[in-house]
Amino acid sequence: MKLQAKKIELTPPQILVLGFAAIILLGATLLTLPIAASSGDGTPFLDAFFTATSATCVTGLVVVDTGQHWSLFGKIVIVLLIQVGGLGFMTMSTLFAFVLRKRISLKERLILQEAMNQGSMEGIVRLIRKVIIYSLTIELTAAVVFTLRWSMDMEPLQALGFGLFHAISFFNNAGFDLFGLVTGPFASITAYADDYVINIVSICLIILGGLGFVVLSDLLDYRRLRRLSLHSKVVLTASGVLIAVGAVVIFIFEFTNARTLGALDWDGKLLASIFQSVTPRTAGANTLDIAAMRQATQFFIIFLMFIGASPGSTGGGIKTTTFTTLVGAIIAMVRGKEDIVFFHNRLGKDRLLKAITITMIALFVVIFVTMVLSTTEDRHFLMILFEVTSAFGTVGLSMGLTPMLSDVGKVMIALTMFIGRLGPLTLAYALGPKAEKELYRYPEGKITIG
Template sequence: MNMVKNPLEMKMTPPQILVSGFALIILIGAVLLSLPISTRSGLGTPFLDALFTATSATCVTGLVVVDTGTHFNVFGQLVLLVLIQVGGLGFMTMATLVAMMLRKRISLKERLILQEALNQNSIEGIVRLIRKVINYSLMIELGGMILFTIRWSFDMPFGKALYYGFFHAVSFFNNAGFDIFGPISGPFTSITSYVDDPIISFTSGALIVLGGLGFIVLSDLLDFRRTKRLSLHSKVVLSMTAFLIVFGAIVILVFEFTNQKTLASLNWSGKIWGSIFQSITPRTAGANSIDIAGMRQATQFFMVILMFIGASPGSTGGGIKTTTFAILIGAMIAMIRGKQDIVMFRNRLAQDRIFKAITLTFIAMFLVLFATMVLSTTEDRNFLMILFEVVSAFGTVGLTMGLTPYLSDIGQVVIILLMFIGRLGPITLAYALGPKPEKELYRYPEGKITIG
């Protein structure tokens, strides 16, 4: 089956097709969520609220202007799950799955789009990777669903526990952060009632980490027993992920240890699990087990930094990515040591990777600063709350200090755009909207300027 047959579509570049595809999915989701059939009240949802929710689900963010569990019925929640799964794996991945089920050939054009969607350097082995992506996702989500179901079957009827396990396994693995605990523990409470529950904390954290590592890394790990080697990409991702989780947990534990609104009232087990989970969830997950608004400002600002870094390339998460952050740190260390090359695990990084990392970071910083200035004008809230919301949207995280339900219409539009840009990536969006790059026919003479 040739999935790209439209003559107009054939003229579009892979980034343009990705942008158009995600936009179309969001629009369809918004229409479905706005219908009365999707809500518990039967009154429907205002279209802007539905558009915001559909964008948050498709861009696997988790920011919500209405509580998922109390506002949407089962149909509306299943619509959200479909949007989360399609958004997390990518619509081209899902289209490729359908094509493979129908035993149709995947064209070169489609392979190029998949390459862009999965952030790969080449199309070699791209269809094989898609098979792995789908298999790994289903296996991990199934495992999470089973653990959740077993635990929640002690708190609720088995059928309800099974549904809750299914919903949250898909949501957390795709780093979406949507939850349906509103009818049980109150609107917008996430999994705060399970802060000291080791099974829920471990299962949720494991799903988020596995979803945020990226499918290349998961493939490397599963093949390690056979190959006895890991790629440079996997080594950097795993080491940086481990460092950020451990360092983040220590910082949060230290800052919040005596805070009565968060960790102080918990026993040691609750303190440790709460710190670890809050260190994991800024990696674009969106769920929280302690009250984010009750944290100290130092902790909230630290979480802004973690959210800005985000997950890893080729994953269901957002942010500038762990590899970009690692390259920036490597560049700083190399400059301080007077070295010309950035070396990681005895491998020298190509110059174009360094330029891309710097470019991505500066674009991201510009977007965050500009959106923060806009929301500081339209929303009557303190600066840190607005900055937190903006970075959470751009990093497709979904954590909030309580601003989301009270956003103005302009504020909602700004956050919608940030979530969309954050999921696709600023560079992909720039390629889609900008002119087609042309090869330079000449180079200017080299000049020097003073730095520092």
């Protein structure tokens, strides 16, 4: 009697989790090779694994300085991991399918739908085609501008390398930088705090990468259609308000801080305030020393990092739409209304339940990892909370804790980055049992709330 092997059917969330894990392990293996380090010595696997996780999850937290530690080969591996991680490995697979004129199967469309956080498969392949075109166009344009600007400060070939690397890193909200070679380790772009070209181009890249590809598509089609979807209206409004409020708060809190804004002229203060408000959208680059900021500013940035970018983007966090839905629910409850209404559209109850679920899981992850690191790392609590939130939001901003992490700390932060990039709900769907349709409902009960 022949025994037939049971075929394992993986769900789209499970394929996404395994796909990202495989890319991280491949990247980590390549980064351990002696050719990947500038010294010619092999990098310890845990450090290589942490770097590969940070790059694939487009975070930017690093245990070794990217510019100084890694060779040209290592930097190429990192920037490729950033590109694949930012756009998603399924998007990159679709790109190859387009090149080879291969048909996209139903299973692949379902995975793409999950990866892009879309409600249906309708137009998903068309959206992916736009994602690839938009991304490459934006990155190449920014790379040219960066190269022209940095050619004034360095050799043309180095300026070209810096331009390409940072255009890809900033658009994908990764936060990796090479300025350890120029201004010292872990300095990010603090040397350009008052440089208009670097600031404006970087801000545009971060915002475009964090809005989400659906919103970018809507904006580009606006001239023809003369309308925006409700999703795009909510994302643009929430992002604009968060950036504006963030810039004002940072400007006020840091205005007299001699180690941050206090040392800059008025133009520099405005530029740096806007940049530091934009970068918690999960970008990770910084023009001010985060560790030198006042505690009130650092705590406010934690709040911005927890919210993060928007759905279907290269960023992490609970997302702007989740935050907006919760705010809408509070406003509706206070006003005695039953429905959450945005732009004359009512949100379904399932949207609120999903927003609450994502936020509660995210809070649990951040609180749990912070508690663990408070035990393993002998550091200030706010520094630990900042680093954990930065990892979960795949931001990459740091108060300086990451390079000093213990081995347990590195593993915990790496796992937090992984959860943050995939999204807590996707990970829960991947690890949980297959959902089954309920055949009955229990009678409604009442409990006292508040």
